[in-house]
Amino acid sequence: GAGVSQSPSNKVTEKGKDVELRCDPISGHTALYWYRQSLGQGLEFLIYFQGNSAPDKSGLPSDRFSAERTGGSVSTLTIQRTQQEDSAVYLCASSLAGAGNEQFFGPGTRLTVL
Amino acid sequence: EDQVTQSPEALRLQEGESSSLNCSYTVSGLRGLFWYRQDPGKGPEFLFTLYSAGEEKEKERLKATLTKKESFLHITAPKPEDSATYLCAVRSSFSGGYNKLIFGAGTRLAVHP
Numbered sequence: 001g002a003g004v005s006q007s008p009s010n011k012v013t014e015k016g017k018d019v020e021l022r023c024d025p026i027s028g029h030t031a032l033y034w035y036r037q038s039l040g041q042g043l044e045f046l047i048y049f050q051g052n053s054a055p056d057k058s059g060l061p062s063d064r065f066s067a068e069r070t071g072g073s074v075s076t077l078t079i080q081r082t083q084q085e086d087s088a089v090y091l092c093a094s095s096l097a098g099a100g101n102e103q104f105f106g107p108g109t110r111l112t113v114l
Numbered sequence: 115e116d117q118v119t120q121s122p123e124a125l126r127l128q129e130g131e132s133s134s135l136n137c138s139y140t141v142s143g144l145r146g147l148f149w150y151r152q153d154p155g156k157g158p159e160f161l162f163t164l165y166s167a168g169e170e171k172e173k174e175r176l177k178a179t180l181t182k183k184e185s186f187l188h189i190t191a192p193k194p195e196d197s198a199t200y201l202c203a204v205r206s207s208f209s210g211g212y213n214k215l216i217f218g219a220g221t222r223l224a225v226h227p
Contacts, residue, residue, distance in 0.1 A: 004157070033213075033214070035215075035217075040219065041219060042118070042201070042216075042217035042218050042219045042220065043158070043201070043203070043215070043217040044217075045214035045215065045216070048213040048214060050213070056213045056214070058214075091157050091158070093157075102148070102160045102163060103160070103215065104160065105150075105157030105158045105159070107155070107156050107157050108156075108157050
């Protein structure tokens with residue numbers, strides 16, 4: 001079946017602009033995660049959604065970052081007033097219900113802030 | 115603080131030359147250690163999950179092992195198609211960490227013919 005998809009694959013923006021990144025999880029996966037991968041760094045957890053529960057936002061680096069998940073499926077990560085340090089690959093993953101299942105990753109969105 | 119350290123950062127092997135990658139971890143109650151493979155421009159691809167010391171799992175030329183402080187990914191007779199970055203991650207039982215994976219920076223493996 002189809003895997004996790006993300007769009008756009010690449011995004012170039014100017015400092016100060018807002019961007020939206022989209023994630024379509026695997027059908028039937030109720031858990032959805034966002035991670036950030038900076039050059040030469042490990043993946044950094046951003047946010048976790050599970051069903052209708054309140055999301056775990058503990059990894060969001062600042063209040064410029066927000067995410068929502070509509071209808072328990074598609075998720076959007078929004079970065080307001082982008083800064084150059086926001087440049088990274090943003091990865092989305094999904095898994096079956098509960099945090100104990102393997103996470104399957106999408107191809108990522110490469111964000112470049114000029 | 116939960117932490118994962120991978121070594122070496124980069125490894126170059128000749129085809130057929132077996133070796134091991136290391137993942138050292140410090141975690142508040144291990145609830146799983148994960149190995150992923152990542153090819154350039156792609157998301158990580160799941161390989162293994164290990165839960166308790168002494169556990170081993172194998173897949174083709176890869177074998178993952180786990181102790182109380184570290185995990186090894188053994189690569190036997192590697193081929194050029196095994197070239198990738200290998201990522202190690204842990205999940206802890208600490209309530210704040212249970213939902214997320216803590217990743218190491220990865221080991222870049224290059225296998226040359």
